[in-house]
Amino acid sequence: MKSTGMVRRVDKLDRIVIPKELCRALEIEAKTPVEIFLDGSRIVLKKHNEGKLPAISKGGLGIVRRVDDLDRIVIPKEVCNKLDISPKDALEIFVDEDKLFLSKYEPACIFCNEVDNVIRFKGKPVCEKCIKELVKELKNK
Numbered sequence: 001m002k003s004t005g006m007v008r009r010v011d012k013l014d015r016i017v018i019p020k021e022l023c024r025a026l027e028i029e030a031k032t033p034v035e036i037f038l039d040g041s042r043i044v045l046k047k048h049n050e051g052k053l054p055a056i057s058k059g060g061l062g063i064v065r066r067v068d069d070l071d072r073i074v075i076p077k078e079v080c081n082k083l084d085i086s087p088k089d090a091l092e093i094f095v096d097e098d099k100l101f102l103s104k105y106e107p108a109c110i111f112c113n114e115v116d117n118v119i120r121f122k123g124k125p126v127c128e129k130c131i132k133e134l135v136k137e138l139k140n141k
């Protein structure tokens with residue numbers, strides 16, 4: 001699985017736009033049915049083969065939704081609840097063969113890659129630990 005480097009925000013109706021280039025790669029267009037299931041803390045999207053039953057994941061989900069005319073797909077409420085996804089949250093998009101994976105985008109500290117206790121300073125994510133170290137450095141000057 002690799003990151004596409006693409007991050008998209010969930011809109012107020014729990015929809016996310018699938019980037020054009022990914023739609024093309026996966027042969028997804030308006031009205032294409034897409035299976036939605038969970039893989040740990042990731043949402044998996046896969047083009048649904050009509051006539052076949054959706055695969056039921058360990059998470060017990062095998063929901064099929066159609067992509068709308070603007071390449072958007074609605075993330076089911078139960079998935080949003082389970083993964084604590086709210087409108088305006090950013091999701092990072094990964095690809096693996098014929099599947100798309102959406103994962104909550106949590107910017108990591110620019111110094112140490114930590115994702116906990118990260119704040120934004122001048123537009124860059126920095127963790128608390130690094131800030132404390134910086135303060136210490138300054139005091140020792």
Ligand SMILES: [Zn+2]
Pocket residue numbers: 109110111112113114126127128129130131
């Ligand atoms: Zn850090």
